[in-house]
Amino acid sequence: MSSPDEHRPAAEEDLPTVPSDARGEREGAASGEGGAAPSTADWQRLHPLSVWASAIVAGVFLVPSAVVGTVVLVSAGQPLWALAPVPGALAFLAFMTYLDMLRLRAVRYRVTAERMEMRSGIIAKAYRSIPRERVRSVDVAAPVYVRVFGLCSVTVGTGEKVGAGSEQLQLLYVTAEQGEWLRRDLLYRGTAGTAGVAGDSADGDPDAGEEAETELARLDRRWFAYAPATTATLGVGLGAITGLLGLNAQTGGVGWDWLSDQADLPSIAEMSSFVMGRFLLVVPLALLGLLVSGVIVLTAVAVETWWDYRLTREADGTVRLRRGLLTSVSLSVEGRRLNGVTLHEPFVLRSVGGADVRAVATGLAAADDKKTSAKSRLSPAMPRRRARELAAGLMRTPDSPLDGPLAVHPREALRRRFTRATVVTVLGAVLAGALAWLQTLVSAAWWEVVHEAEREIIPVPLATSTVEAAPSWGWAVLAVLIAAVAFWYAVGSYRGLGHGLHPRHLVVRQGMAIRDTVTLERSAVIGWRITRSPFQRRLGLADVAATTAAGQGVYAARDVGLGQGLAWAGEAVPELLEPFLVRGDGRGSDEPSHD
Amino acid sequence: MSADTPRLRPPRHRVDKRAVWWWTTRSLTVAVVLTVIPVVPAVIWEPPRFWLLLAAAVVGGLGLLITVVMPQWRYRVHRWEVTDTAVYTSSGWLWQEWRVAPMSRVQTVDTARGPLQRAFGLSNVTVTTASAAGPIEIAGLDHALATRVADQLTDTTQATPGDAT
Numbered sequence: 001m002s003s004p005d006e007h008r009p010a011a012e013e014d015l016p017t018v019p020s021d022a023r024g025e026r027e028g029a030a031s032g033e034g035g036a037a038p039s040t041a042d043w044q045r046l047h048p049l050s051v052w053a054s055a056i057v058a059g060v061f062l063v064p065s066a067v068v069g070t071v072v073l074v075s076a077g078q079p080l081w082a083l084a085p086v087p088g089a090l091a092f093l094a095f096m097t098y099l100d101m102l103r104l105r106a107v108r109y110r111v112t113a114e115r116m117e118m119r120s121g122i123i124a125k126a127y128r129s130i131p132r133e134r135v136r137s138v139d140v141a142a143p144v145y146v147r148v149f150g151l152c153s154v155t156v157g158t159g160e161k162v163g164a165g166s167e168q169l170q171l172l173y174v175t176a177e178q179g180e181w182l183r184r185d186l187l188y189r190g191t192a193g194t195a196g197v198a199g200d201s202a203d204g205d206p207d208a209g210e211e212a213e214t215e216l217a218r219l220d221r222r223w224f225a226y227a228p229a230t231t232a233t234l235g236v237g238l239g240a241i242t243g244l245l246g247l248n249a250q251t252g253g254v255g256w257d258w259l260s261d262q263a264d265l266p267s268i269a270e271m272s273s274f275v276m277g278r279f280l281l282v283v284p285l286a287l288l289g290l291l292v293s294g295v296i297v298l299t300a301v302a303v304e305t306w307w308d309y310r311l312t313r314e315a316d317g318t319v320r321l322r323r324g325l326l327t328s329v330s331l332s333v334e335g336r337r338l339n340g341v342t343l344h345e346p347f348v349l350r351s352v353g354g355a356d357v358r359a360v361a362t363g364l365a366a367a368d369d370k371k372t373s374a375k376s377r378l379s380p381a382m383p384r385r386r387a388r389e390l391a392a393g394l395m396r397t398p399d400s401p402l403d404g405p406l407a408v409h410p411r412e413a414l415r416r417r418f419t420r421a422t423v424v425t426v427l428g429a430v431l432a433g434a435l436a437w438l439q440t441l442v443s444a445a446w447w448e449v450v451h452e453a454e455r456e457i458i459p460v461p462l463a464t465s466t467v468e469a470a471p472s473w474g475w476a477v478l479a480v481l482i483a484a485v486a487f488w489y490a491v492g493s494y495r496g497l498g499h500g501l502h503p504r505h506l507v508v509r510q511g512m513a514i515r516d517t518v519t520l521e522r523s524a525v526i527g528w529r530i531t532r533s534p535f536q537r538r539l540g541l542a543d544v545a546a547t548t549a550a551g552q553g554v555y556a557a558r559d560v561g562l563g564q565g566l567a568w569a570g571e572a573v574p575e576l577l578e579p580f581l582v583r584g585d586g587r588g589s590d591e592p593s594h595d
Numbered sequence: 596m597s598a599d600t601p602r603l604r605p606p607r608h609r610v611d612k613r614a615v616w617w618w619t620t621r622s623l624t625v626a627v628v629l630t631v632i633p634v635v636p637a638v639i640w641e642p643p644r645f646w647l648l649l650a651a652a653v654v655g656g657l658g659l660l661i662t663v664v665m666p667q668w669r670y671r672v673h674r675w676e677v678t679d680t681a682v683y684t685s686s687g688w689l690w691q692e693w694r695v696a697p698m699s700r701v702q703t704v705d706t707a708r709g710p711l712q713r714a715f716g717l718s719n720v721t722v723t724t725a726s727a728a729g730p731i732e733i734a735g736l737d738h739a740l741a742t743r744v745a746d747q748l749t750d751t752t753q754a755t756p757g758d759a760t
Binding site: 362531553564566 | 601604606678694
């Protein structure tokens with residue numbers, strides 16, 4: 001492990017050369033569009049325009065609110081106070097811009113043949129250095145307010161998982177050409193010296209390298225139809241509508257009153273009595289409304305995220321993802337670090353025949369599994385067949401590991417799931433029984449209190465009246481419904497289990513709510529973890545997990561038969577587990593048993 | 596299951612016998628503390644005394660049971676082995692875990708000992724790989740042995756090429 005101290009002397013001795021010539025060069029690059037070839041062997045600064053980008057973003061929010069403030073104060077008869085907001089906002093803006101300028105001036109970075117270095121900080125100085133061979137991914141992002149200045153941000157990811165934030169190095173902002181050059185150069189694993197390479201790749205026009213690319217996927221707009229296929233659709237719709245209702249409540253109902261005056265709509269109270277009167281008509285309509293608003297929101301998000309989506313493999317094996325409408329993103333992953341893919345199929349998307357593809361790669365790790373997973377997305381939701389093709393293309397295998405048959409897990413795994421389903425069923429029955437008992441117990445006065453409370457919270461109070469009106473057999477239906485769902489889930493979850501082997505990859509599949517089929521290069525396995533709970537030991541099962549530096553770090557074949565799982569693991573990485581295995585009566589075996 | 600179904604053979608070496616006493620002391624300490632927590636208010640307050648003492652009895656009984664059973668059980672499960680090519684450990688009692696890591700993927704090797712372990716002359720050896728699955732830990736080795744194992748591991752690791760990812 002290298003400590004920063006080792007490199008400090010070299011860094012300091014180069015530093016004094018910065019002010020005059022580096023600055024001149026940067027300004028030259030700024031004025032002549034694409035004229036100056038970027039060279040980063042010297043210490044560089046961030047682009048001076050990035051201050052204005054930040055200032056404009058702040059200004060877009062601050063100035064209108066200041067204007068609104070002025071108008072409000074004037075109409076409130078406080079003309080003296082009305083002079084304050086606009087100059088105040090401008091002064092604040094100027095101050096922030098000044099601070100930003102100081103910050104910008106303090107930041108310097110350079111890329112040498114061995115490492116990328118960055119210095120920053122006005123008061124607390126920071127020096128960070130990443131050895132080039134540790135660079136696993138380069139993320140170039142350009143939100144719309146930065147793009148208009150021809151700038152972008154560059155985030156360099158390493159495979160290190162030490163502490164928060166320290167595995168990344170972020171430049172806010174550099175020119176688009178500079179970002180593109182950094183992206184190419186940092187991931188380039190050539191044998192020649194960096195300076196030469198830098199000159200070559202940067203001199204040509206941006207399209208020079210494109211011919212060597214192979215395109216793995218390009219956006220098909222029909223794929224946006226898959227975007228709303230999530231369990232979140234209703235929830236997002238609910239979120240959007242509650243957001244509007246919340247806004248209405250914030251303004252003390254003025255918004256709706258105004259709207260109903262204009263459009264001659266009934267008031268809230270009238271609406272609510274209408275709803276109570278035509279229950280069966282209104283509830284489906286309300287659900288439909290939620291669905292539609294959810295569809296709109298999710299499609300809009302998908303369009304913003306995946307517009308202009310292209311996934312390419314460049315000549316040196318680097319996989320490059322480009323996407324985004326307002327924020328254009330370019331993420332590059334070194335080909336060697338892409339150790340596998342995940343075919344991600346959440347339940348709703350799966351039932352409409354869609355899937356998306358995620359990377360199992362080193363250097364894409366974020367703070368937690370969820371963020372890692374989000375950052376690893378290499379495709380929008382697309383038809384399953386297309387997703388499988390894309391996965392095969394990413395793994396560079398003619399016969400995709402995803403197409404091979406997967407071994408079925410023992411029936412005992414199904415028994416475990418049935419046991420869990422039984423527990424859920426019993427709990428559901430207890431819950432339903434308790435609710436039924438409560439309903440017979442509570443008095444009318446108590447219901448009054450609950451209705452009152454609900455009216456305070458929800459604009460259309462329906463829930464408690466439904467509960468009060470529900471017949472006693474309703475609870476039995478609830479219990480049966482819970483049981484049915486639990487057992488259906490158990491069977492689906494068992495069917496989802498599977499593991500298999502391919503000449504270069506191992507494959508594990510699991511999950512009902514979210515079914516993930518993971519392929520992992522056998523050479524990327526850096527150990528095995530076998531875990532058994534008391535229940536698994538009783539049934540002869542085990543979780544056999546491959547540990548790896550890529551992705552989430554552990555990929556498990558769950559509830560596999562112990563012998564079956566060990567045979568699989570032993571075959572997947574022959575040298576590793578074999579010395580610790582014994583066969584039944586001393587006989588060796590070449591064939592794995594999948595019983 | 597057919598006759599040629601593979602099984603895991605246990606790693607070669609047991610941990611130090613003193614580890615049983617270490618686990619017993621540790622478990623007993625936790626059990627005593629958890630039992631005392633409901634006893635203190637029971638002494639002060641009259642009305643809920645019965646229930647608090649009942650809780651204390653349940654917690655204490657359970658703690659005592661674990662203190663008696665767990666160390667022996669662990670001693671039978673916890674094993675370790677270091678070969679020229681890999682580290683192999685087993686651990687746990689109710690939930691058991693077997694870990695294998697090849698020498699070429701080992702990043703760092705540490706020994707560590709808490710005050711309680713020091714009292715029993717024991718040490719832990721922690722073997723870290725690049726995986727997020729967490730380090731492999733051999734708990735409760737004789738201190739001198741742990742140091743020797745760590746040295747041996749460090750030597751073997753350094754002799755093996757690769758950047759451990």
